[in-house]
Amino acid sequence: MGTVRPRTLCAVRDRRQAVEIVFDHATKRYPGRASPAVDDLTMTIPAGEVCCLVGPSGGGKTTAMKLVNRLVELTSGDVRVDGRSVTSLDETTLRRGIGYVIQQVGLFPHMTVAENVATVPRLLGWSKQATRQRIDELLDLVDLPARDYRSRYASQLSGGERQRVGLARALAADPPVMLMDEPFGALDPITRTRLQNELLRIQQQVRKTIIFVTHDIDEAILIGDQIAILREGGVLAQYDTPDQVLAEPADDFVARFVGTDRGLKRLSLTQLDELQLEPANGAAGPVLDGHTTLRDALSTMLNEGTRTVVVEGDDGTRQMLTLDRLTELLK
Amino acid sequence: MAEPVIPDFGEASDCVAENRFFCTDWVRENWDPVLQPALVQHIYLTAIAVGVGFVISLGAALLAHRLRYVERPVAIVAAVIYTIPSLALFQLLVPVTGLTVTTVEIALVGYTVLILFRNTLAGLRSVPAEVLEAARGMGLTRNQTLLRVELPLAVPAIIAGLRIAVVSTIALATVAAFVVSKGLGGPILGALRLDFRTEIIAAGALAVGLAIVADGLLVLLQRAVTPWATARTAT
Secondary structure, rough: OOOOOOOOOOOOOOOOOOOOOOEEEEEOOOOOOOOOOOOEEEEEOOOEEEEEOOOOOOOOOOHHEEEEOOOOOOOOEEEEOHHHHHHHHOOOHHHEEOOOEEEOOOOOOOEHHHHOOOOOHHOOOOOHHHHHHHHHHEEEOOOOOOHHHHHOHHHOHHHHHHHHHHHHHHHOOOOOOEEEEEOOOOHHHHHHHHHHHHHHHHHHHHHOOOEEEEEHHHHHHHOEEEEEEEEEOOEEEEEOOOHHHHHEEEOOHHHHHHHHHHHHHHHOEEEHHHOOOOOOOOOOOEEEOOEEEEEHHHHHHHHHOOOEEEEOOOOOOEEEEHHHHHHHOOO | OOOOOOOOOOOOHHHHHOOOOHHHHHHHHHHHHHHHHHHHHHHEEEEEHHHHHHHHHHHHHHHHHHOHHHHHHHHHHHHHHHOOOOOHHHHHHHHHHOOOOOHHHHHHHHHHHHHHHHHHHHHHHHOOOHHHHHHOOOOOOHHHHHHHHHHHHHHHHHHHHHHHHHHHHHHHHHHHEEEOOOOOHOOOOOHHHOOOOOHHHHHHHHHHHHHHHHHHHHHHHHHHHHHHHHHHOOO
């Protein structure tokens, strides 16, 4: 795709291709502030991947994200979506093509769930029929049965349900790009974990290019295909896959930020069934299933005081993982 | 034979003749010629005052919402008008607009502006920041945000303002009788001069009743147009 495609009108099912986002020496300075909020940020987010922007407060994560939909205007440099500079587009046209999810959700309290989700389709002039169909499809996607939820108001939803609607609303016009600003930051831990997993499941289906801002490195590791760590002054400290960030932090700042338990965090990136394991050959030990993470496998070893766990595949085959093998893997 | 100078008002009942506390027979007889027309005039006086006041206030509030510096001058002018006693205001206006309904309406409109302007502006400003950010982020233009988000969300505050304005205008409009003999103030003023209790009570009660009914109707209107504000919260 050489150019951004014209706004799809009724083609609800016509899935748009994901697009690449490029930050090209993007800089944002606020007048009267000594250091920039975002300082010469250069990175490429591949089409269809999730890039988590993490870092301490004051690191300019949110500012960097807002450069994409121009809620914050660039001071210098460029941001390109699908090869086109965001500054070349009209603000509102640009924003209607980018899903936007924020921590406080910002549902319109005077509109029903359905009307909220229909916001952008309406702005784009979709037909009633197509909009309605899309609403049902999206509520289904975010696991809110349309029949029960369509006519509710925000005040009649729980925090988790509100953010699901927020996600559906952002996805409504099937934008190729999504910006998410600490979307699960205000939720309780259980709801949060559930929504993180839902997002991963949804992303499997929709394959958007997502910029996901969070201050929580664990969330970034779970959600991100790529992680961009910003330090104070909006300087990019490291941009890499979660595994690389944990395995080889670029500097002391990143190492401190990801935590001294980064070895354990790295183990949580991999499940037992993703490894080539040795046959169990009758070895004894606690039995785990293939979907267990290496971190949980290690924890089991420590709990049970053994150096071996048995991994039982879905087909009943038994393999084993030893502590020595686990140590090898971290190298 | 000279005609009698004093017109024949017919026989007054004992109740009226003795000026007892309240005479229902007088009310029955005078509903059509006196009370009902006064009530209708009163409704007109109020409706015009609040209607015109609302249009002015809404315009001023929208302007002040976009241009912050407009707020202070409007608020000051409206507050100054609000503090002028009604009789003094009539006195000031009569030389200009005469003993007319216009004089009365100018004064009544003046008194509604402060309340309606403040409430409308407060309503427009009460929209939560995250709602506005979401609106901007989704690509609503400024005017779309105003029409689809800010104004609908300001409706409860606007109606709250209308309720105060309507009730206070109904009360104030009785004073209109000092300028023109329109509204429920007419019978009240006349009866005060004669110290005729029944008429004072009947016209006064109509004004109170009108205020209660108007207020109730506005509450119903609010429920009808803002179902979201009264929606049951999540269980």
